[in-house]
Amino acid sequence: MIEINNIWKRYGDNVILENISASVKEGEFVTLVGASGCGKSTFLKMLLGTETPSQGSILLDGKPIPSEPDADRGVVFQQYSVFPHLSVLENVVIARVFEKTKSGFLWGSAKKAAKAEAAELLNIVGLSHMQHRYPDELSGGMRQRLAIAQALILKPRILLLDEPFGALDPGIRADMHELVLDLWSKHKLTIFMVTHDLKEGFHLGTRLWVFDKRRVDAQAPNAYGAGITYDLPVGECAQELLDEIDESLMEAEQPEYV
Numbered sequence: 001m002i003e004i005n006n007i008w009k010r011y012g013d014n015v016i017l018e019n020i021s022a023s024v025k026e027g028e029f030v031t032l033v034g035a036s037g038c039g040k041s042t043f044l045k046m047l048l049g050t051e052t053p054s055q056g057s058i059l060l061d062g063k064p065i066p067s068e069p070d071a072d073r074g075v076v077f078q079q080y081s082v083f084p085h086l087s088v089l090e091n092v093v094i095a096r097v098f099e100k101t102k103s104g105f106l107w108g109s110a111k112k113a114a115k116a117e118a119a120e121l122l123n124i125v126g127l128s129h130m131q132h133r134y135p136d137e138l139s140g141g142m143r144q145r146l147a148i149a150q151a152l153i154l155k156p157r158i159l160l161l162d163e164p165f166g167a168l169d170p171g172i173r174a175d176m177h178e179l180v181l182d183l184w185s186k187h188k189l190t191i192f193m194v195t196h197d198l199k200e201g202f203h204l205g206t207r208l209w210v211f212d213k214r215r216v217d218a219q220a221p222n223a224y225g226a227g228i229t230y231d232l233p234v235g236e237c238a239q240e241l242l243d244e245i246d247e248s249l250m251e252a253e254q255p256e257y258v
């Protein structure tokens with residue numbers, strides 16, 4: 001489904017990602033871990049189409065990935081914006097409205113259908129009881145449920161999650177994991193999820209990618225970018241290897257003292 005061929009990403013002289021190749025099948029659930037600033041979000045943005053590789057290509061079903069986001073790819077960020085003056089239900093409907101019309105309006109039966117679909121999605125993500133409330137009345141977990149409903153109303157095949165649960169309490173995170181796993185299997189989604197938490201990465205999904213630099217030049221810290229240093233099937237690798245990865249991630253997070 002997705003073929004990533006030798007992609008590089010540079011901002012000026014700063015090499016962020018280098019020489020990444022991978023192939024992902026429909027229905028896979030890939031979690032991405034790596035030190036802060038190593039380029040995980042940048043990678044996700046290239047899948048979304050808001051960033052393009054400096055070199056190399058990403059193919060979706062054999063064709064270059066569209067350079068603008070479309071309904072194939074839904075995204076949920078840790079921080080995202082909602083319309084504060086619209087109800088929870090209207091915030092989900094509006095995602096569909098913007099996709100369908102340039103004017104920003106839907107009328108008659110189309111509007112009714114979008115509302116019914118939004119209500120159903122809010123039910124699926126467990127927010128039915130809040131549908132007529134406003135975003136500032138929602139808890140952090142509820143906001144992420146709303147963001148997921150907004151992404152899903154476009155019926156994406158690929159869901160991109162950029163640390164969607166990073167700010168949530170552990171109990172709420174566990175509920176969200178259940179929700180995502182449920183949506184993944186019921187909607188046959190292909191998921192890419194960035195997380196800071198290796199355990200989360202290894203609990204969810206089918207495949208874990210570790211982003212790290214393969215080579216480092218202490219004199220020129222920006223000369224080399226990160227690649228995928230581990231590509232592991234979830235649930236089939238030894239605890240020692242996970243401990244080793246955990247340790248290398250913590251080392252990469254340490255500030256450098258001169």
Ligand SMILES: Nc1ncnc2c1ncn2[C@@H]1O[C@H](COP(=O)(O)OP(=O)(O)OP(=O)(O)O)[C@@H](O)[C@H]1O
Nearest residue numbers: 011016034035036037038039040041042043194196
């Ligand atoms: N538009 C941009 N212009 C220049 N540099 C950028 C741009 N976007 C990101 N960067 C740089 O690219 C690097 C990777 O950023 P990115 O957000 O992808 O990292 P990350 O691994 O997702 O980090 P975190 O885990 O902290 O969210 C950072 O050094 C960042 O400053």
